[in-house]
Amino acid sequence: MKQAFFSFILSLFLLSWSQVRAAKEVFAHVIVGNVNAFAVADWEGDIDLAKASLIDGFVLNIAAKDTNNGPSLDAAFQAANNKQFKLFFSFDYLAEGPWPKEQVIQLLQKFGNDTAYFKQGTQPFASTFEGPANSADWTDIKAQTGAFFVPDWSSISAADAVATGVVDGLFSFNAWPDGPTNISTAPDQTFRDALGTGKVYIMPVAPWFFTNLPGFNKNWLWRGDELWDDRWQQVLDFKPDFVEILTWNDYGESHYIGPLNDKEFGLFASANAPFNYADKMAHDGWRKFLPFYIDAFKSGTQPQVTEESAVAYYRPNPALACQNGGTTGNNKDFGQTELPPDQLVEDKVFYSALLNSPAEVSVSIGGNVQNGTFSKTPAGGGQAGVYQGSVGFKNSTGEVVVTVTRGGQTVAEVKGGPGISTQCASGIENWNAFCGSS
Template sequence: MHALKTQWYNHSEQSEKNVGSSKGDDSRPRLVVAHFMLGNTYPFTEEDWSATFDLAEDTSVDALVLNLGPEDWQSSQAQTAYRLLASTASKHKLKLFLSLDMNVLPSDPLLLVDKIVSIITVGEQSQLRWGAEIVLGTFGGHALEDGWKEVIRGVEERLGEEVFFWPSFFLPPHEILAKDYVDGAFYWNGAWPMGNQTTSLKEDQAFLDSDKPYMAAVSPLFFTHYGTEGRWAWNKNWIYRSDDLLLPTRFLNLLALPRPQSPSIIQIISWNDFGECHSIAPVRGAQPGSEAWNEGMNHEGFRWMARYFAERWRDSRPEVGTDEGVTTVMWYRTQPKDMIGEDSVARPNNADWAQDLINFFILLPPLAHQKDKFTLHVSNGPESRKSIRLDPGRLNLLTVPFVAGKVSFAVKRNEAEVVLSGEGKEITEGGGWNYNMWSGVFTAKR
């Protein structure tokens, strides 16, 4: 991972420091936050921040987790975000919290305290709190060990408030949970399968069983393609398995948990980490040398699904509203995984985990007439797929194998009336390796 990560927190006024012991309390808030890379905000203006806040709230996100690196301009941009949200002119309810990127920040408690305090004091009303306590996160950093106690104590003394420490340490669950200075746990790599299998909650279970509040990760995909030479020589070149309905499946697994066993927060990875392709927001600001695999790769479908599931999980929104029309989200990689690439950087590690699939998320209203039937028709390349039966009044999730060529679909009523149709990005062969995904959202009013 690189210095472009983030985490989040809560704006509730409900709980005390012993919130961890109240995990089964149904009155505790549920929050949805999104990882935000300050490392991509070098050219940000106040207008960029305002547009970001607007879109985050439109996505039903409660807070942005500001991943903080060592550069002074990153701290300055974080201060701008805190100040703008705290302004009396701001109408946003969005909150912020810091995630210290310990892959790149110095392991010096005094320097860390200075950075944290200099940012939060600019706009304390913008700070996400768990109960009355300031949420503070990390990306890594377990090697600082008891130095974290010094960091927490220093922030508390200078701000006159308690800290709720919610780090992402890359350690076995029992080691994280046993640390007395860790108030809540966040498992970053839960967002993707760590092998060639579908996503599950197996690796989350120890955290879900703990009394400490748990922040679960969700993500649409992971692909990064940096080589070992040139300006962006970060030597990061791999994928995680993402083709088979990763984002909705992960959300549905969390939705299926009884509320007392459910996470306290869901963190979306990410809002704007373009270098790892899991961004749900449009490109804004700078890109860390990832233009080659982001150009033309619309992620609006991921943002749309994130909002839908956030509102189902947090707000108990129904699976399908009675007055809704038809909505289809379609997403897929735009190159066959076994094509011959022409690239100065090698084929990504784990590339064989990829599956050549077109993914569909389809919301259908309840039947107006019992005899009505809905079907999905997919055209791809030289082939027209047979119709696939859809269930009305629910969310339909399905995949269709793809080949190189154009992609289009139609949702039909009674095999004749087209109620919704659309075209996707063409699947092509050749050029540089790109395991990023294109997505699109298509809607038709009822």
């Protein structure tokens, strides 16, 4: 009888552990320093949008010397508990210097048992943005908090990060391609090989990258053309343990998928940006297909397409319309060859459509209509899924309208974004993109 009882308990434990390991949560990275003006209701609004996209939680990037961490975190956790949403910390060791070990312990002890704090089993999940030089601190931090530690130490090799002996997994910030070619999963495989079995990998997904913040000595772009949908397909093929979206609200680096919010634009003034390159550059369209992608990632099967829809994104200025603002393509500080930015991005309107079957697409720029094609289609012709394509600007300016039709009937249409123009804000190229949806 005893043996049967213990066998039953063991089976429940193994089932519970397998469910923890197989949950495949998707998180979005949030820069807490941008939301100092947020009340609980502001957090709740963003959480509602994230939950509607099937995002499981926010990763809270916090800087060591940010005096607003206290009220910001209290508001975030109150909102997350109200909305049954998960949060965990990413301790930023670069923004304002390394975190003192004692402060990390205090925060994890204060919030780690909160019902809204994300846990791996019973262990509070903890990450970082960089900080490998402080790896030894995490022996004590883990001992005193029970943390499940999955840092981003992308400045050193994955093998060296594992060799510290303190990590339970790794997160990579390498979410953008080097140069004019599209991204691959080769860097992800490097992490998987180094981690081996028993340690988790968080795979990064990002839609775009452009930053021009002289106060932080930042002014470069990485190729974002076709990145979002290509990367999600790689997630479905690679099957990581977790996914982290970069980011929800990093407007300064143009890879936000959350809503535009005037309360979060202070960075453009404090970092001496030449202009606010997020203004009117909504990225909400990149959330449109997230329920489809996240459902496919978690289930491992093709979800049904319940709503046929379309997404389109483009830069507002042709690449050579104005001065490039000193922006480089790539960044030599990452060991990359710097190129003129116009060699990394294309003057195109990119579009994708979530469809049950093939369709036609056309793009109007200022009333000049081009018939487009879907150059990337779901596996197995005639299948439901995401179709992708693009058309060039062809010297056209004005309002952009992308229309998907089937049998002469409109299936989905994207419009309402800023028109393409050769007139640039402050006479400088805006290398950010607008992304809208039907």
